[in-house]
Amino acid sequence: MLLDLGLPDGDGRDVLQQLRRGSERSIIVLTAHDAVEENVELLTLGANDDVVKPFALPELLARISV
Secondary structure, X not given: OXXXXXXXXXXXXXXXXXXXXXXXXOOEEEEOOOOHHHHHHHHXXXXXXXXXXXXXXXXXXXXXXX
């Protein structure tokens, strides 16, 4: 599953936590920030990986296929 943190009506972190409570599927978070602290926070909240925007499509596809 791809989850963009930049939601128009809420915080993607909240959605990530809700999704993680109800599912064990892989979640890749799309974010505009590349700070180590945010990466650690997202992984702690349940993300399996994150990709910083803008990103190259081949990179995203490689992360999905892992």
